Amino acid sequence: MGATPPEEIAKQHLAAVSLIESHMPCSPRINHGAVPLYWKTKPTCPHLNVETCDKDPDTASVEVSGVAHDSNDANPNSPPWKYPEWCISSLGQVDVTSINQDDAKPANVTSKSIKSTPKQFSPTNLWDEDNASRNNVRITRPSHDAWGIKKIMLVFCDDFLNTIYTLPWYQTGGLNNKTSTKSVTIGEKMHKAIQPILDVLQIQQSQMVRCLLAALPPGVTIPVHHDTGEWVKYTHRVHVPIIVPDPTKVLFRCGPTEQSMERVDCSPGHVFEMNNQAKHAVTNGGEDFRVHLILDYVEPSFFEMREAQNCPVQRVNLAPGEIITQTRRSIDRALEAGSRDQPSFLILGAQKAGTTSLYEYMTQHPWVVKAKRRETHCLDWRWNDALKSTEDRRAHCLEFYHAKAMRPYPSLRTGDSTPSYLLDYYRVIPRLKECFAHGPQLIILVRDPIKRAASHYAMVTSSDGSPEQMKARGMEWREKSFQEVLEQDIKNMKEDGLLPYWDMESKTVNSEIFDTFINSREEDEAWERYVRTRVPLNTGSYSPLARGMYALQCRQWFRSFSKDKFLVMKLEDMSSREKGVQWVVNKTMEHLGVPQFEVPDVDKKNAREYVDPLEEKEELKGWLKRFFAPHNERFGKMIVEELGYDRDDWTDLWI
Numbered sequence: 001m002g003a004t005p006p007e008e009i010a011k012q013h014l015a016a017v018s019l020i021e022s023h024m025p026c027s028p029r030i031n032h033g034a035v036p037l038y039w040k041t042k043p044t045c046p047h048l049n050v051e052t053c054d055k056d057p058d059t060a061s062v063e064v065s066g067v068a069h070d071s072n073d074a075n076p077n078s079p080p081w082k083y084p085e086w087c088i089s090s091l092g093q094v095d096v097t098s099i100n101q102d103d104a105k106p107a108n109v110t111s112k113s114i115k116s117t118p119k120q121f122s123p124t125n126l127w128d129e130d131n132a133s134r135n136n137v138r139i140t141r142p143s144h145d146a147w148g149i150k151k152i153m154l155v156f157c158d159d160f161l162n163t164i165y166t167l168p169w170y171q172t173g174g175l176n177n178k179t180s181t182k183s184v185t186i187g188e189k190m191h192k193a194i195q196p197i198l199d200v201l202q203i204q205q206s207q208m209v210r211c212l213l214a215a216l217p218p219g220v221t222i223p224v225h226h227d228t229g230e231w232v233k234y235t236h237r238v239h240v241p242i243i244v245p246d247p248t249k250v251l252f253r254c255g256p257t258e259q260s261m262e263r264v265d266c267s268p269g270h271v272f273e274m275n276n277q278a279k280h281a282v283t284n285g286g287e288d289f290r291v292h293l294i295l296d297y298v299e300p301s302f303f304e305m306r307e308a309q310n311c312p313v314q315r316v317n318l319a320p321g322e323i324i325t326q327t328r329r330s331i332d333r334a335l336e337a338g339s340r341d342q343p344s345f346l347i348l349g350a351q352k353a354g355t356t357s358l359y360e361y362m363t364q365h366p367w368v369v370k371a372k373r374r375e376t377h378c379l380d381w382r383w384n385d386a387l388k389s390t391e392d393r394r395a396h397c398l399e400f401y402h403a404k405a406m407r408p409y410p411s412l413r414t415g416d417s418t419p420s421y422l423l424d425y426y427r428v429i430p431r432l433k434e435c436f437a438h439g440p441q442l443i444i445l446v447r448d449p450i451k452r453a454a455s456h457y458a459m460v461t462s463s464d465g466s467p468e469q470m471k472a473r474g475m476e477w478r479e480k481s482f483q484e485v486l487e488q489d490i491k492n493m494k495e496d497g498l499l500p501y502w503d504m505e506s507k508t509v510n511s512e513i514f515d516t517f518i519n520s521r522e523e524d525e526a527w528e529r530y531v532r533t534r535v536p537l538n539t540g541s542y543s544p545l546a547r548g549m550y551a552l553q554c555r556q557w558f559r560s561f562s563k564d565k566f567l568v569m570k571l572e573d574m575s576s577r578e579k580g581v582q583w584v585v586n587k588t589m590e591h592l593g594v595p596q597f598e599v600p601d602v603d604k605k606n607a608r609e610y611v612d613p614l615e616e617k618e619e620l621k622g623w624l625k626r627f628f629a630p631h632n633e634r635f636g637k638m639i640v641e642e643l644g645y646d647r648d649d650w651t652d653l654w655i
Ligand SMILES: Nc1ncnc2c1ncn2[C@@H]1O[C@H](COP(=O)(O)OS(=O)(=O)O)[C@@H](OP(=O)(O)O)[C@H]1O
Pocket: 350, 351, 352, 353, 354, 355, 356, 357, 419, 455, 456, 458, 459, 571, 574, 575, 581, 602, 603, 604, 605, 606, 607, 608, 609
């Protein structure tokens, strides 16, 4: 909920009170069934004008669970194009007296108990925050707390629905509270009281991801807002009024726009679902607290989807009094502090293959925290040779991340993107193994090696950037043409014995020699010779061709870490119509085991305007193509055979 200015809230409160006084009618109870989740994937109508929303036959498609639904699809199950004309569905009526009647007292939910602010700790009053802190778990909700809303939390989840926490007062079996006189726990009573609601909804307990009793103080208005976050897209929000001393004094409204919000009948026991991504507001104009049971549930397919995304939903029973640490989007158990070693991931390269973009996209996820600098280089030129013990070296490397501050939040990840690591394997791999023995996830992006080289040349010879950046890029290529720097690299590789199959005169590959030479010991030795002698530590102006020989670079990495550590993708996927940035980021989140999210900013990063150095250079283009063709083929084959990736995606690369 965004922060609405106090004057605006006061204004809305007055308007709401006058609607209550004018006896604004409740809309009729109509059972539309569950709110379709595709109505929740897009924010509420942006124009605050229901006319526009309803009449615009928007051709845009909406996406649920990764499946695009086209508005023109003839399938009757396809969502309609227009914004929903209803946001409330009355699902039934249940008897809620077993939650609030004194004789059953499962939660001791009486208005009196909420209102009383006990001077002493009250073990029988579940609204008593002190009691909740000791015998349940106190989960703060900054917006609720600001409104003075009291609550009894039963089931909760983080904003990404990664973990569902069952709180002690909803656990069954075993004694989980000190108020239980017979052997029936609060949890068992709560289950019994809530089951009829689940029966109306026709859902299983296991589908419930949040459940709480919320008491809204008298005279309070929660202003018009709509809920946001990934969880909203996958959940059905259900309200059941439990204690409403005078329903005519409560104004609960919901609708596609602020102007079109309809009033909901808040008589006790009315089970209704609301689209919480639509606009809604509530005013308690009565003189007593108003208690609702608020429940969010997911559809069974949600759990399957998360399994498929390598991010299965976790279920945790919290212990009484357990400490929870929260950030805006994450929830962690204090007892798990420090359980995640950082960094969680490293983008290894390749240089000029979209590494900056990927890093920026990833770190828009609320659980992925940027390192202190994007390219830490802590394993290459910022490595400190003076440090002799592993402990000191690790501590030095960790200085480049916010690892210490992240200790209480093991659900968060951090990492960096240092694209020189891919080529500089012989220095980086042993250091990585020594300092980050827990094994970060490794990400490699590749790009058409000819375009990669052109982008590399454009960067090194460009005159934009700070003096520090210019120095880091190196000055060596400034006086040289693209062709000259490429020829120099070929010459270096030839001298090091790496290209016995390349004829310098005809500029062609002898495929027979290529086939016998690749993957031989001689090739390994020649490659090592080249990387050790031709790859300087702190300048960008080297290896314009070698950096595009992906198989040779990846081979060293694949030999050193288990294959499941790697995610390899193409820059071209980011701009392809079928895949695109969101696809690339989804894959990356899957690799990290982090719930997927919609990337807000998908703009290209680190893009540069430059004249293509291959423009009108047909001969140069020709030999570059001949040079890279067998390397690309070799690389694609390796990715298919060693990582098991889809052959169709990795055959005929960059032809
Ligand atoms: N989303 C998307 N789609 C297509 N292309 C993209 C995208 N994001 C980045 N890019 C291009 O990637 C190039 C920059 O790569 P890096 O960030 O890895 O460069 S660096 O090594 O960090 O300097 C740079 O290429 P050039 O513009 O040719 O230089 C970017 O334009």
